[in-house]
Amino acid sequence: MSTPASVTAQRWAWRSLTSVILIVFGIFFLVPVVWLLLAGAKTDHELVGANPFSPGSLHALRHNWGALMSFQGGAVKTWMKNSVLYALLALVITLAVSIPAGYALAKLHFKGRRLLLITTLVVMLMPTSALVLPIFLEVNYVHLVNTPLSVVLPFSFFPFGVYLAYIYFAEAVPGELLEAAKIDGCSEAGTFTRIALPLAMPVVALVGFFSFVQNWNNFFLPYVMLPGSDAYPMQVGLSQMLTSTPNFNPVVGANAEVSPPELVLATLISAAPVLVIFLLAQRYVVGGLTAGATKG
Numbered sequence: 431m432s433t434p435a436s437v438t439a440q441r442w443a444w445r446s447l448t449s450v451i452l453i454v455f456g457i458f459f460l461v462p463v464v465w466l467l468l469a470g471a472k473t474d475h476e477l478v479g480a481n482p483f484s485p486g487s488l489h490a491l492r493h494n495w496g497a498l499m500s501f502q503g504g505a506v507k508t509w510m511k512n513s514v515l516y517a518l519l520a521l522v523i524t525l526a527v528s529i530p531a532g533y534a535l536a537k538l539h540f541k542g543r544r545l546l547l548i549t550t551l552v553v554m555l556m557p558t559s560a561l562v563l564p565i566f567l568e569v570n571y572v573h574l575v576n577t578p579l580s581v582v583l584p585f586s587f588f589p590f591g592v593y594l595a596y597i598y599f600a601e602a603v604p605g606e607l608l609e610a611a612k613i614d615g616c617s618e619a620g621t622f623t624r625i626a627l628p629l630a631m632p633v634v635a636l637v638g639f640f641s642f643v644q645n646w647n648n649f650f651l652p653y654v655m656l657p658g659s660d661a662y663p664m665q666v667g668l669s670q671m672l673t674s675t676p677n678f679n680p681v682v683g684a685n686a687e688v689s690p691p692e693l694v695l696a697t698l699i700s701a702a703p704v705l706v707i708f709l710l711a712q713r714y715v716v717g718g719l720t721a722g723a724t725k726g
Contacts, residue, residue: 470494470695477690494691501671501688505659506696509667514703516578516652516663517645520585524641528588529634532595533622537608547596554589559650566654580655581663585645591637598633599626635714643704664700671696 469477471486471494498506534540535547565584566575574580603626611621627634649665656662659670673679674688 466694466698470691470698472691474689474691490691494689494695497689498692498695501674501692502659505667505670506664506699508660509662509664510699512661513646513663513665513700516581516585517642519578519582520645521638521642523582523586524588524591525634525638527586528591528637528641529595529627529630530622531592532597532633533599533626533630535592535596536599537603537605537626538618550589550592550596554593558648562650562654565651569655575655576657576661578661581652584651584655585641585648588637588641588644591641594637594640595630595633598630602633603629632714635711639707639711639714642707646704664696668693668696668700 465482468483468486471488471491472480472484473490473493476484476486476490535543535550569575569580569584574583608621608625611625612618616624646663647665648663649669652663653666653669656666659667662670671688671693675690675693676687677690
C-alpha cells in the first residue's frame with residue numbers, strides 16, 4: 431500500500447518530468463523564432479560571424495529595410511498588396527458560400543444531402559497540390575489564367591470551412607429554436623439570417639481565420655496561375671528573393687543580390703499579418719473551436 435509520502439513523491443517526479451519536457455520543447459521552438467527576430471537587424475557579416483543572439487543595430491535594420499523596399503523597384507510592396515487583395519476577396523466569397531452550405535447540410539433535408547456531405551469530406555482530405563493541375567485546366571478553359579480571378583476563385587473553394595460550419599450548426603444550434611422561428615412565420619432564408627447566423631459568429635470567425643491563413647500562405651497555386659512578378663503574392667515573391675540570395679544561388683547577378691538579413695525581414699513581413707489577425711481574433715477563434723463541442 432502506498433504511503434502519502436510516496437504518492438507525493440511520485441506526483442512531484444511526474445510534474446518535474448513534465449516540466450522538463452515542456453521546457454525542452456519550448457526552447458526547441460522558440461530559439462529559431464528569437465534568432466529570426468534578431469537577424470533582420472544585423473549586417474551580412476554579423477549574421478554569419480557574430481553571436482547568433484546578439485541584438486544587432488538600428489543602423490543595420492534601417493539599411494536592410496531600405497534595401498528590401500527598393501528590391502526590384504519596390505516589388506515587396508506590390509507583393510503584399512496582391513496578397514491582401516487575393517486573400518480578402520477569397521475570404522468574402524468563402525464566408526458567403528461556406529456558412530450557408532454548412533447550415534443547409536446540417537439543418538435542411540434534401541435529395542443528395544448525404545452524398546454532398548461525403549463528397550465534401552473526401553475533397554477536404556485530398557492534398558491541395560493534387561488539385562492544382564485540374565484546377566489549372568478548368569481555369570484555362572474559361573480563359574482566366576493570368577488574371578486575379580485565377581487565384582481568387584480557387585482560393586474560395588474551402589470544403590474544410592463547409593465542414594466546420596456543418597459541425598457547428600448540427601451540434602451547437604438547437605433545432606427547436608429554428609422550428610419555433612418557422613412557426614412564427616420566418617421563411618427558411620429568414621430563419622438562417624435572423625436566428626442561425628447571429629448564433630454562428632464563433633464559427634464564422636473560425637472559418638474566416640483558417641481561410642485567410644490558408645490563402646495567405648498558398649504558394650503553388652499562384653505560382654502556376656499568375657504570369658509574372660507584378661501579379662505575385664508575397665509567398666511567391668519570397669521564392670524570387672530566395673533565388674536572388676547568393677547564399678542559396680551562387681550564380682545570381684551582382685545587381686540583383688539580396689542579402690540574408692533582407693530575406694529575413696521579408697519573411698517577417700510575410701508572417702506579420704497572420705500573427706496580428708490571430709492575436710486580434712484569438713478569443714473568437716478559440717470560441718469557434720470549442721463552441722461545437724457541446725450540443726445546444
